[in-house]
Amino acid sequence: MEKKDVLSALAALSQETRLDIFRLLVQAGPDGRAAGAIAETLAVTPATLSFHLTQLTHAGLIVQRREGRSLFYSADFDRMNGLVGFLAENCCGCPANPVTCVPVCAPSPKAANAPGETNDRTALEASV
């Protein structure tokens, strides 16, 4: 992950509404949430939400998919791990100073689902 990417990820997350959105999606797990549902949960205007979703998407932190007329957004856990990894990695700059930096976040696909739901996305594994 390059500095430019880290910078835009940090910029995206440094805004309260966006941090809320991101954490909501992180907690929602790989399935994510429809834009409308996010707007309702966080009490944000559709236009405002859309603006922030775009920012988060451009920062690579979330991903969009369509399901019927709804657009679902979900957190990109790989990117998230990359960001944490970058910060952790660089907190130990000096090679003469070995430390343990092992942030690994790999939710299983069904993590946020009620029992019995279907789910065919599986791609997320540890990346650090």
Add this chain to the structure above:
Amino acid sequence: MEKKDVLSALAALSQETRLDIFRLLVQAGPDGRAAGAIAETLAVTPATLSFHLTQLTHAGLIVQRREGRSLFYSADFDRMNGLVGFLAENCCGCPANPVTCVPVCAPSPKAANAPGETNDRTALEASV
């Protein structure tokens, strides 16, 4: 670490000059660097640097101390660990989904020094 603090830390780090400053200080180790030295290394005007150092300080990411007529700034590794910890911690929201999230960065006091330098600050240990 509260959301408010995370937010201001992220805001502080989401600006290129400040990210550069912070990483420079992280690499400099617990001793830190004089403001003037930072300004020279990063080619930033004193006024601009001072502005950013204030932001980073208010965000709790760096600490100031005086040494002669110079003001030395150094990274607050505890706070840094707290931030990474917060992000890592919340990347696994669902309790039914146990993962390994253990970012730990604890530089030894002499990490960035040339052999033979003195150093009496020792307080930094793992905090996560």
Add this chain to the structure above:
DNA sequence: TCTATATTTTGATAATTGTTGAATTGTTGT
């Protein structure tokens, strides 16, 4: 105390950002 050095504060300016109502695009079901 006077002078030089190190850094911060001030004031002004240009650029970026967050927000909203209104209009637009895309999708579904009839």
Add this chain to the structure above:
DNA sequence: ACAACAATTCAACAATTATCAAAATATAGA
């Protein structure tokens, strides 16, 4: 094709941010 729904894009505005030159503050040494 049409009406209803979901979300985005547009245009405009207020607020915040980054930057620098110049003035002010603090420390050290002669």
